[in-house]
Amino acid sequence: MLKARTIIIATCLVLFASTGLVQAKDERTPAEKAYEFRDGLFNVVEWRFVKMIEAKFAGDKAGFHSNAAQLVALSDMIEEGFIPDSMVDGTLAKKDIWDDWDEFKGKIAEFKKNMNELADPAYDIAGFDPKKVGGDNCGSCHRAFKSKTPHKN
Numbered sequence: 445m446l447k448a449r450t451i452i453i454a455t456c457l458v459l460f461a462s463t464g465l466v467q468a469k470d471e472r473t474p475a476e477k478a479y480e481f482r483d484g485l486f487n488v489v490e491w492r493f494v495k496m497i498e499a500k501f502a503g504d505k506a507g508f509h510s511n512a513a514q515l516v517a518l519s520d521m522i523e524e525g526f527i528p529d530s531m532v533d534g535t536l537a538k539k540d541i542w543d544d545w546d547e548f549k550g551k552i553a554e555f556k557k558n559m560n561e562l563a564d565p566a567y568d569i570a571g572f573d574p575k576k577v578g579g580d581n582c583g584s585c586h587r588a589f590k591s592k593t594p595h596k597n
């Protein structure tokens with residue numbers, strides 16, 4: 445009886461360890477984590493932006509404004525992803541972000557302001573032009589601050 449119980453406990457410990465609840469040490473540096481955070485964040489931004497465009501063409505006014513409001517919330521998280529010295533391997537961030545920090549922050553503020561306008565229920569979604577809004581916001585910041593090739597240290 446005792447032996448069976450010991451085996452069960454030992455098996456549980458092995459399963460517990462292998463589920464990842466007992467994890468190996470996280471070897472990522474704060475800079476690598478910041479990069480993963482902002483890369484993930486921008487993928488979410490893209491997802492929401494596409495959903496907002498789809499809502500416009502589906503005539504879904506409430507969905508459009510809701511996606512815009514979520515883009516406003518996401519815009520508030522951009523700055524914290526760009527911690528100093530986080531030009532890690534693989535990043536598309538240009539060094540200019542940190543060199544022209546105020547200008548970069550200005551792009552974020554502009555993005556937030558424009559998404560706020562779209563989130564306003566008084567905004568007429570019929571006038572929404574995805575190409576223009578994408579170019580004036582995503583494109584405008586990308587041209588200045590996003591590289592086409594991943595950084596290599």
Ligand code: HEC
Nearest residue numbers: 486487489490493535536537551552555581582585589590
């Ligand atoms: C304030 C500047 C800024 C704004 C506004 C912005 N981006 Fe970006 N975006 C960046 C930077 C910088 C990176 C690169 C981050 C890195 O690799 O460290 C990036 C990365 C991305 C990525 C991941 C990398 C890639 O090229 O696939 C996607 C997707 C993306 N942005 C989509 C968008 C979309 C869609 C919008 C508009 C709705 C947008 N971004 C608005 C600056 C911005």
